[in-house]
Amino acid sequence: MKIRQITAAVVCALVIAGEAATAACAAERWNGNMEGRNAESQNGNTEGPNVESWDENVEITAHRGDSSEAPENTIPAFEAAIESGADWIELDVGVTKDGVLVVLHDEDLKRVAGDSRKIGELTFEEVRRLDVGSSFGPDFRGVGIPSLEEVLDYCQGRVLLNIEIKYRKGQDLAFIPRLVDLIRQREMLDQCMITSFNYGCLQMVKIFEPALKTGLISSRPIAQPEIYTSADNFVLSIELIEPDTVNRIHELGKEVIAWTVNDQYSVEKCRKARTDNIITDNPDNIIPD
Numbered sequence: 365m366k367i368r369q370i371t372a373a374v375v376c377a378l379v380i381a382g383e384a385a386t387a388a389c390a391a392e393r394w395n396g397n398m399e400g401r402n403a404e405s406q407n408g409n410t411e412g413p414n415v416e417s418w419d420e421n422v423e424i425t426a427h428r429g430d431s432s433e434a435p436e437n438t439i440p441a442f443e444a445a446i447e448s449g450a451d452w453i454e455l456d457v458g459v460t461k462d463g464v465l466v467v468l469h470d471e472d473l474k475r476v477a478g479d480s481r482k483i484g485e486l487t488f489e490e491v492r493r494l495d496v497g498s499s500f501g502p503d504f505r506g507v508g509i510p511s512l513e514e515v516l517d518y519c520q521g522r523v524l525l526n527i528e529i530k531y532r533k534g535q536d537l538a539f540i541p542r543l544v545d546l547i548r549q550r551e552m553l554d555q556c557m558i559t560s561f562n563y564g565c566l567q568m569v570k571i572f573e574p575a576l577k578t579g580l581i582s583s584r585p586i587a588q589p590e591i592y593t594s595a596d597n598f599v600l601s602i603e604l605i606e607p608d609t610v611n612r613i614h615e616l617g618k619e620v621i622a623w624t625v626n627d628q629y630s631v632e633k634c635r636k637a638r639t640d641n642i643i644t645d646n647p648d649n650i651i652p653d
Contacts, residue, residue, distance in 0.1 A: 422635075422651070424451050425450065425452035425641055426442075426643075428441060428454060432646050432648075433448075436469065437455055438507050438509070438510060446523050452525065452526050453519065457529055458530060460484065460487055461484055463542075464488035466510065466512065467512055467515050476499070491508075494508060494509060512543070516552060525557070529543075544572045547576065553575050557579055558579070561582070563592060567594045578594060578595055578596050581623075582598065589612060589618075598621070599621040601622075601623060602622055602630045607636060619641065620640055621641040621643060625650060626650070631650060631651065
């Protein structure tokens with residue numbers, strides 16, 4: 365069997381496994397005995413930073429850059445995020461028709477550029493000509509969609525990156541080893557984390573580069589976080605953030621990242637549960653001085 369065929373088989377198996385894992389997250393709820401941990405939480409005897417110091421210790425991730433100051437997932441948004449003092453930038457990766465990795469959240473371009481075509485239907489040169497800044501404000505007229513290479517070069521040595529793989533059903537995942545190579549070539553393994561809703565994508569990342577950190581994203585309860593050995597961390601929606609959930613993940617030696625935290629009610633949930641990181645659209649002022 366040729367190497368390409370082997371790789372394709374591995375990709376197929378991992379994606380199917382990832383989809384099954386995602387289904388398991390939706391179907392199962394953890395019903396373990398939490399009485400001991402509940403008592404610890406109520407008494408303030410849980411592991412992790414003290415509540416008083418949480419504000420100083422929690423890491424801040426700028427969601428798609430500082431999207432309150434500039435168009436999301438653009439160089440100006442990443443510049444604003446760095447200026448805000450954010451520890452991390454979260455960004456999304458898509459693939460053009462000619463295989464270029466670009467930074468874009470949606471599958472199509474309707475919301476950001478008024479173009480209903482999908483990113484996979486356009487070449488990078490065609491994507492380059494799109495204006496995603498004017499809708500945000502006249503000062504950003506002409507701002508375009510950056511390639512992942514441009515973003516890596518811009519952010520290298522300046523801020524940590526949470527790079528989300530947007531898996532679309534039936535998508536060719538041959539871009540994952542190229543993504544890993546771009547990071548490895550720049551010696552940015554310790555500056556990046558790859559995240560995805562699809563566990564199979566994370567397994568692929570670990571096959572190509574075990575040292576690259578990963579995070580499993582979920583908006584549904586995860587029944588058994590310990591079985592996701594290819595996930596170094598868990599990225600949970602704010603609805604899932606509870607002390608018991610966070611404590612159990614901490615006991616695995618892994619961190620919890622909460623999304624999307626844009627109000628003080630959500631901040632207080634994270635503070636009480638002692639999450640390690642919060643993803644927010646307002647990195648400059650989400651934690652009051």
